[in-house]
Amino acid sequence: MNIKAQQFIKYLEDNQYPWFSYEELNDTYHSVIFRGHLEVGKVELPMLVILDDSLFSSLRIGVYMGRIASTRRGFVERYLGELNSRFKAFKYYVLEEEAHENIVLDISLPCTSEDFNPDMILYLLREVTIPHLNDALEGILDVVKVKRAPRKTSGKASLKTSGKETAKTGAKRTSKKADKI
């Protein structure tokens, strides 16, 4: 198992955090996928933490899974592009599956195995991502023209925000005036 995953499992066990199950993939990067759910308002969104031998740890949230009408696709991509421009920590995109489309939110955490910090994973999920989705989810579903939010799923405990302010995290966009040097 890759070093980051080992550290994350130990971190979850030491802190008795119940939010994740995990699966080892037999791939080139010795990936381990941690699965759980984020509680955003009254809904649970599926989330993955993907840890491997590469420089990148990935947090992935399934914001929407279903059909996006072809007439809405352009609007959706433009709206997601606006979010990508506004929030530097987040990357939204549409992932096509066989019978439906997923709107995915990725947060990438570049770091070496030596510098991997499991605290940062939980911080980004609880203090940055959940508050953001509390604000943004309704707008995304609105542009897809979905009449109701995804149903709450049963099962494992969901990760919730701790309620701390994120004002200092700088999740919002960096001023483009800095590019004009």
Add this chain to the structure above:
Amino acid sequence: MHALDGITALEKAKQFDAFLQEEQISSFEKREIEDDEHTIVYRSFIQTGLGDMPIFLLIDDTIYSVIRVLMGSKIVTDENRNDILEFMNEANSNYKNFKIYLEDVDQSVYLDCVNQSSMTHFDPRLLYVLMTQIVDYLKENYSHIGEAFHVTQVPNPFVHEG
């Protein structure tokens, strides 16, 4: 959970300057932006088959350091918008190390790679590795990018500089 406020911009810049000196890298210009977060910007250029693209490293007092490439200044038109949106979505779903997006204010296309540093650790070498990966991506994919932009050369973003 303890707060994870970043190291100050000034301290990060000191470390990055030391790294550049150690590696004898002289291709960056540096400027301090007098904003609330004490942003410091390093700028260089990437030579691609579409022309030169400015690459910036933005560091500030927050936990985020941003590597940003201006891929196409004011490049988006009614004719190429859909192709660019499709290209951006494809790249964003296939590459985990950066995101590409359109800035509506000036109809420009940017590539961002965001690194989060902790309270005690800022890694200039990692940032340089990330920049190198971005450079490789742009050099290997410039043809595909040019097709999406409907151009063979990207506009000079500093054409109005005095």
